Amino acid sequence: MRGITPFTSQLQKRLRTGHFVRRRLTTPAVRMVEVGPRDGLQNELVTLSVQDRAQFIRMLASAGCSYIEAGSFVSPKWVPQMADTEQVFQELENLPRTTTLVALVPNLRGLEQAPSRVNEIAIFAAASETFSQKNINCSITESLERFRPVLEMAAQKQLPVRGYVSCAIACPYEGAISSAQVATVTRKLFEMGCCQVSLGDTIGVGTPYETKRLLQEFSDEEKKQIAVHFHDTYGQGLVNILVSLEQGITTIDSSVAGLGGCPYAKGASGNVATEDVLYMLHGMGLETGIDLMKLVDAAEFICALLGKPTRSKVGAAIAATRSI
Numbered sequence: 001m002r003g004i005t006p007f008t009s010q011l012q013k014r015l016r017t018g019h020f021v022r023r024r025l026t027t028p029a030v031r032m033v034e035v036g037p038r039d040g041l042q043n044e045l046v047t048l049s050v051q052d053r054a055q056f057i058r059m060l061a062s063a064g065c066s067y068i069e070a071g072s073f074v075s076p077k078w079v080p081q082m083a084d085t086e087q088v089f090q091e092l093e094n095l096p097r098t099t100t101l102v103a104l105v106p107n108l109r110g111l112e113q114a115p116s117r118v119n120e121i122a123i124f125a126a127a128s129e130t131f132s133q134k135n136i137n138c139s140i141t142e143s144l145e146r147f148r149p150v151l152e153m154a155a156q157k158q159l160p161v162r163g164y165v166s167c168a169i170a171c172p173y174e175g176a177i178s179s180a181q182v183a184t185v186t187r188k189l190f191e192m193g194c195c196q197v198s199l200g201d202t203i204g205v206g207t208p209y210e211t212k213r214l215l216q217e218f219s220d221e222e223k224k225q226i227a228v229h230f231h232d233t234y235g236q237g238l239v240n241i242l243v244s245l246e247q248g249i250t251t252i253d254s255s256v257a258g259l260g261g262c263p264y265a266k267g268a269s270g271n272v273a274t275e276d277v278l279y280m281l282h283g284m285g286l287e288t289g290i291d292l293m294k295l296v297d298a299a300e301f302i303c304a305l306l307g308k309p310t311r312s313k314v315g316a317a318i319a320a321t322r323s324i
């Protein structure tokens with residue numbers, strides 16, 4: 001044990017005593033949405049096999065991630081990394097139903113491809129006209145019209161629908177986006193039948209002040225159905241989440257190892273890392289239902305496949321203690 005700092009030995013003691021495992025037995029106070037297999041992989045240079053993507057999702061589920069965005073049914077010409085998502089879901093047919101698997105769907109055709117293991121779908125709009133054009137090749141109004149039949153078919157199939165509003169703070173092409181515009185698109189998605197709307201800081205530029213101002217656009221009732229989705233380009237992800245919690249938000253999107261990025265938002269780095277969010281939340285006594293150590297196993301698995309280091313500070317710190 002020579003060379004181990006007091007903190008490291010404390011961490012190892014926590015591991016020995018099963019500290020993190022015991023936490024899983026209590027009811028989560030914060031609902032985590034793991035977007036690694038979709039947002040995390042959609043921007044990578046390497047396109048992984050169906051089997052590797054499915055194994056990654058199984059490891060996340062076994063760590064306690066109960067809500068996972070597993071892929072997207074978009075054009076493979078636009079996002080080749082998400083090709084064969086249908087087969088990924090088929091591989092997961094036997095995954096226990098306690099794990100909700102979500103698929104991103106841009107249009108009716110996407111929903112028609114969704115096999116039975118898809119438990120929920122997510123549609124994605126934007127608060128910026130230019131980003132909407134670049135990302136899904138239509139205006140904001142056209143996108144909402146495109147989503148209407150998707151919501152109707154989802155209702156027939158009894159599939160809940162989550163909505164996204166990208167560029168909730170700023171757009172890579174237009175700069176600052178007004179909170180009022182974000183609220184308008186968000187409320188349209190609620191009116192159309194979305195059960196939850198996730199506000200995306202797509203390029204990760206938002207500061208705590210801007211996050212607070214954005215969330216203050218919404219009533220307490222609306223905030224119960226709002227999630228936050230921060231990319232961490234400027235290192236503001238965790239502090240923005242803290243402000244969001246203070247504002248009454250209880251659903252947080254994140255990506256294991258801090259993977260992620262949108263191919264149509266150049267320069268944006270990955271999502272805030274799930275490991276970092278868990279470390280903060282657990283340290284605040286807020287339960288998530290996820291076992292941090294098993295999550296780090298999943299991070300190590302996926303980073304090895306992608307041939308890159310983790311972007312999570314917590315993940316890197318834990319990996320360092322493992323190699324001692």
Ligand SMILES: CC(C)(COP(=O)([O-])OP(=O)([O-])OC[C@H]1O[C@@H](n2cnc3c(N)ncnc32)[C@H](O)[C@@H]1OP(=O)([O-])[O-])[C@@H](O)C(=O)NCCC(=O)NCCSC(=O)C[C@@](C)(O)CC(=O)[O-]
Nearest residue numbers: 073074075078106109110135136137164166167200202262
């Ligand atoms: C929306 C479209 C399809 C419109 O694309 P389009 O070119 O306007 O549509 P189209 O209807 O003319 O179709 C073009 C081709 O795509 C095919 N196609 C059409 N629909 C589908 C489908 N569902 N699945 C598979 N293929 C499809 C269609 O068959 C055709 O094939 P072709 O005839 O050329 O061989 C395209 O723009 C697209 O796929 N965009 C995907 C964009 C994307 O996935 N972006 C990343 C996710 S969003 C994000 O990351 C942000 C978020 C959510 O994380 C939150 C945040 O951080 O802000």
